[in-house]
Amino acid sequence: MRRNLVLALLVCAGTLGAELPLPIGGSKLLKDGVAVIEAPRFGSPHWFRTHFVQPQPPRVSLRAPARLADFVVDGHLELSLRDYLELVLANNTDIAIQKLTLETPKNAITRALGRFDPAVVATFRSTRTVSPTSSQLEGAQTLSQLTQPLSFAYQQTLETGTTYNIGFSGNKRSTNSAFATVNPSINASLDFSVTQPLLRNFGTQVNRLQVLVAESRLKQSRFDLENQLLRLLAQAETIYWNVVDARENLRVNQESLRLAEALLQRSERELELGAISPLDIFQPQQNRAIAEIAVTQSTYRLAQAVDALRQQIGADLDPDFRDMPIVLTEPVVPREAEEPIDKEAMVELAVRQRPDLKSALTSLEIDDLNYQSARNFLKPDLSLTLSYSAAGLGGTFFEPLGGGAFRPVPGGLGDALNQVFGFNFPTYGFALSLRLPIRDRAAVANLADAAVSKRLNSLRARQVEQQIRLEVLNAVNNVESSRARLKLAQLSVDFAQKRLDAEQKKYDLGVTTIFFLLDAQNRLAEAQSQLVTEASQYRRNLTNLLRVTGQLLRERGVVVD
Numbered sequence: 001m002r003r004n005l006v007l008a009l010l011v012c013a014g015t016l017g018a019e020l021p022l023p024i025g026g027s028k029l030l031k032d033g034v035a036v037i038e039a040p041r042f043g044s045p046h047w048f049r050t051h052f053v054q055p056q057p058p059r060v061s062l063r064a065p066a067r068l069a070d071f072v073v074d075g076h077l078e079l080s081l082r083d084y085l086e087l088v089l090a091n092n093t094d095i096a097i098q099k100l101t102l103e104t105p106k107n108a109i110t111r112a113l114g115r116f117d118p119a120v121v122a123t124f125r126s127t128r129t130v131s132p133t134s135s136q137l138e139g140a141q142t143l144s145q146l147t148q149p150l151s152f153a154y155q156q157t158l159e160t161g162t163t164y165n166i167g168f169s170g171n172k173r174s175t176n177s178a179f180a181t182v183n184p185s186i187n188a189s190l191d192f193s194v195t196q197p198l199l200r201n202f203g204t205q206v207n208r209l210q211v212l213v214a215e216s217r218l219k220q221s222r223f224d225l226e227n228q229l230l231r232l233l234a235q236a237e238t239i240y241w242n243v244v245d246a247r248e249n250l251r252v253n254q255e256s257l258r259l260a261e262a263l264l265q266r267s268e269r270e271l272e273l274g275a276i277s278p279l280d281i282f283q284p285q286q287n288r289a290i291a292e293i294a295v296t297q298s299t300y301r302l303a304q305a306v307d308a309l310r311q312q313i314g315a316d317l318d319p320d321f322r323d324m325p326i327v328l329t330e331p332v333v334p335r336e337a338e339e340p341i342d343k344e345a346m347v348e349l350a351v352r353q354r355p356d357l358k359s360a361l362t363s364l365e366i367d368d369l370n371y372q373s374a375r376n377f378l379k380p381d382l383s384l385t386l387s388y389s390a391a392g393l394g395g396t397f398f399e400p401l402g403g404g405a406f407r408p409v410p411g412g413l414g415d416a417l418n419q420v421f422g423f424n425f426p427t428y429g430f431a432l433s434l435r436l437p438i439r440d441r442a443a444v445a446n447l448a449d450a451a452v453s454k455r456l457n458s459l460r461a462r463q464v465e466q467q468i469r470l471e472v473l474n475a476v477n478n479v480e481s482s483r484a485r486l487k488l489a490q491l492s493v494d495f496a497q498k499r500l501d502a503e504q505k506k507y508d509l510g511v512t513t514i515f516f517l518l519d520a521q522n523r524l525a526e527a528q529s530q531l532v533t534e535a536s537q538y539r540r541n542l543t544n545l546l547r548v549t550g551q552l553l554r555e556r557g558v559v560v561d
Contacts, residue, residue: 036106039117065091065314068321076325077315081240084313084328085556088236091314098228105218112214118156125149139177146184148172159208161201167191170416185395188416193387200379209373216366223359226553226560230355233556234547236312238540243309244332245536246302249529253298256525257291263521264288267514280514287518291525332535333486341476346549350472353550357468360461367454374447381435388428392419468548475545482538489531496520496527 040046067090071077079087089095127147133140153167169191174184201207264284270276306326307316315321351357394415419425437443503520506512546552553560 036109038110039114042120065318065321067091068313068315068318072324073327076327077321078327078329079313080329081237082556084240084309085233085236085558087313088233089558091317092232092236092312093314094232095229098225098232102218102221102225105214105221108214109211109218112210115210116157116159118154121151121153121155123149123151139175139180143175143177145173145175145177157207159204161197161203161207163195165191165193170413182393182395185393186413186416188392188394188413188420189389190420191387191389193385195383195385198382198384200376200381206372206376209369209376213366213369213373216362216369220359220362220366222560223355223362226355227359229558229560230547230550230552233552233558234543237543237552239305239308239312240328240330241332241536241539241543243302243305243326244328244330244539245532246298246305247328248332248532248536250295250298250302252525252528252532253291253294255528256521257288257295259521260284260288260291263514263517276514283514283518287522332532332539333490334535334538341479341545343473343476346476346545347469347472349551350468350549351465353554354464354468354548355550357461357464360457360464363457364454364461367450367457371447371450371454374443374450377443378440378447380437381433383433385431385433386428387430388426390420390423391425391427392416392422394419471548472545475541475548478541479538479545482534482541486531486534486538489527489534492527493524493531496524500524 040050065087067087068077071079071083071087125148129143129145129147131143131145133143149169149171151167151169153165155163155165157163167190169189171187172184173187177183196202264287267276267281267284271278271281309326310316310322315324315326392415394412394417396410396412500517500520500523503512503517507514507517543552546555
């Protein structure tokens with residue numbers, strides 16, 4: 001069946017999903033349109049709620065199945081294959097679970113970007129020290145000092161590997177020493193430093209490797225999701241045809257029971273009239289009993305198949321639809337004959353479209369990124385640091401007047417800040433730091449592991465490609481075989497019907513026995529049942545062919561967005 005079933009899966013499939021509020025400030029779109037969470041910035045209301053408001057335990061709210069009421073007709077659910085697949089995508093729990101598997105690799109991208117997030121570090125300490133003195137030069141018999149350092153620092157690592165630090169520090173110090181010329185004294189300092197790796201971790205590409213790996217893993221997860229959706233949708237469609245198969249088999253067995261009851265009634269009438277021997281009534285009775293057993297078995301088989309179908313569309317979760325009859329409108333026998341299938345064309349199509357092969361090839365991209373990361377750690381660690389600082393001093397200055405007299409000159413923090421931002425007392429310099437591994441076994445082993453991983457994943461990709469080819473060839477053979485068996489089953493039903501009509505005329509004319517008439521009825525029932533079985537299997541084989549060639553989602557109009 002090829003119809004335009006356009007469904008945005010990641011919108012519709014979450015009907016049974018969890019409503020889980022996240023403490024975030026919003027989302028961010030990557031270059032390929034993927035939305036990942038973005039942490040709130042300092043100063044925004046979201047930031048304060050995220051970091052200071054006591055969070056409540058997550059509450060998961062599962063929503064009821066959706067859209068079931070849209071397909072209710074005269075007290076029963078009437079579903080075409082298209083309608084059924086819409087309900088599967090909207091309500092199937094397995095699909096909702098698979099959808100959520102994308103959230104973890106999305107969060108991994110945010111986590112990888114976290115190494116470039118800035119941070120502010122602030123410290124304050126107050127220390128009172130009382131100590132005995134051993135010299136008059138210390139200015140007091142018992143020295144009492146109060147030290148109160150305060151510092152702020154803003155730090156960030158850029159995508160180029162550059163780390164910069166902007167800091168401000170102040171230290172207030174008071175003492176009872178008679179020799180202190182500034183008491184209390186306030187020291188202030190403004191510091192700038194920049195460190196740039198020159199070999200290891202140099203450049204944007206190297207420092208973004210973990211982000212690129214996370215993005216590739218998200219891409220791989222999307223292929224894995226699509227592959228799982230192929231399997232789940234094929235499984236759901238197979239269940240649909242199982243119900244049609246069971247329904248048609250029940251109809252065939254009910255028709256057989258009707259014919260058996262009609263023949264038994266006629267035989268009983270003939271026995272009353274003396275037209276047949278009492279020994280001839282046992283065969284019609286046995287035939288009716290066998291037909292009744294077949295109807296009973298088919299009824300329970302249909303009930304089991306319908307229960308499985310209810311689970312696929314979530315009807316088992318809603319008491320209003322749990323026991324509502326379901327009517328499937330798709331005919332079991334295809335309306336049109338299919339064209340012969342080109343096996344090699346199907347194989348080429350599957351190689352281009354199968355998501356599991358795309359996932360395996362994405363593993364090779366991840367291996368290349370991991371190899372670059374391992375190669376980076378083999379380089380010597382050489383970095384250049386540039387630093388600059390400006391200092392200032394403020395406080396109450398005791399100006400000597402001679403004769404042991406001092407005149408206090410008021411001062412404070414403002415003097416220190418004026419000197420700092422006037423850059424009156426600068427300190428600047430640079431430093432080169434080199435860490436040269438004489439022998440780095442761990443880095444060499446990591447590089448070797450990265451190379452082995454790519455070779456292994458290359459073989460796995462080839463294995464997947466070989467498996468795809470085998471699956472497609474088997475699926476094509478199954479479709480062609482089912483098509484041939486379906487044609488033979490249709491011919492068998494035609495001949496069985498003609499034979500039954502002939503035996504009925506012979507029996508009416510009295511030129512044959514009831515044994516041959518009963519045998520013709522049984523043959524017709526068997527042929528009709530075989531036709532239903534072959535038609536259902538043909539439908540299932542067509543679905544499997546679409547799955548193994550990667551066309552099922554596109555053919556059913558399912559859009560993974």
